[in-house]
Amino acid sequence: MADITPLLADRWSPHAFDATHVISDEQVELLLEAARWAPSAMNRQPWSFVVGVRDSDTFARLRTAVSGYSDWALDASTLVLGAYENAGTDPDYALYDLGQAVAHMSVQAEALGLHVRQFATFDHAGAAREFGIAAPWRPIIMAAIGLPAPGQKPEGALHERGCSGLSASVAG
Numbered sequence: 001m002a003d004i005t006p007l008l009a010d011r012w013s014p015h016a017f018d019a020t021h022v023i024s025d026e027q028v029e030l031l032l033e034a035a036r037w038a039p040s041a042m043n044r045q046p047w048s049f050v051v052g053v054r055d056s057d058t059f060a061r062l063r064t065a066v067s068g069y070s071d072w073a074l075d076a077s078t079l080v081l082g083a084y085e086n087a088g089t090d091p092d093y094a095l096y097d098l099g100q101a102v103a104h105m106s107v108q109a110e111a112l113g114l115h116v117r118q119f120a121t122f123d124h125a126g127a128a129r130e131f132g133i134a135a136p137w138r139p140i141i142m143a144a145i146g147l148p149a150p151g152q153k154p155e156g157a158l159h160e161r162g163c164s165g166l167s168a169s170v171a172g
């Protein structure tokens with residue numbers, strides 16, 4: 001059987017980032033463009049992102065929702081907040097679509113030699129307040145993007161296992 005693409009096989013989520021790494025504007029644009037190209041139900045594209053590059057005002061504002069929750073993420077060169085539009089006949093699909101858009105972003109990051117760790121552990125209400133995100137929009141995920149801190153490696157068995165028996169099983 002052929003191997004899965006290295007873009008997927010080599011992806012892993014650092015738990016510590018290189019605080020000296022600087023991301024370029026072009027890289028940030030490519031990450032967002034990759035998310036924009038994701039498929040979505042009825043092509044609604046029900047996602048929205050707040051992107052803060054280190055040392056920017058936006059990064060500082062995102063930081064307030066991360067500090068005390070996921071401090072390891074504060075060394076990343078970019079913080080991204082992802083929200084979805086919790087509306088329509090079946091909002092489950094909006095959440096599904098946001099996940100796909102972030103997955104696209106993650107694969108594009110890998111192609112650029114960058115790494116992403118998504119995280120749910122942040123001050124959701126604080127982030128919503130800070131950026132005026134109100135219903136039907138709902139911030140649900142953040143992503144730390146950059147280079148791993150020196151010496152960081154994929155986290156052992158969890159990563160090596162690839163996937164669980166259940167998700168790896170193929171019918172037939």
Ligand SMILES: Cc1cc2nc3c(=O)[nH]c(=O)nc-3n(C[C@H](O)[C@H](O)[C@H](O)COP(=O)(O)O)c2cc1C
Nearest residue numbers: 011012013014117118119120121141154155158159
């Ligand atoms: C929806 C979602 C929420 C996550 N939340 C957190 C989190 O709050 N804190 C954290 O350290 N990692 C978080 N992660 C990262 C996962 O723990 C990580 O992807 C998983 O352990 C697999 O490791 P790998 O990405 O290196 O393969 C989250 C990932 C996803 C997709």
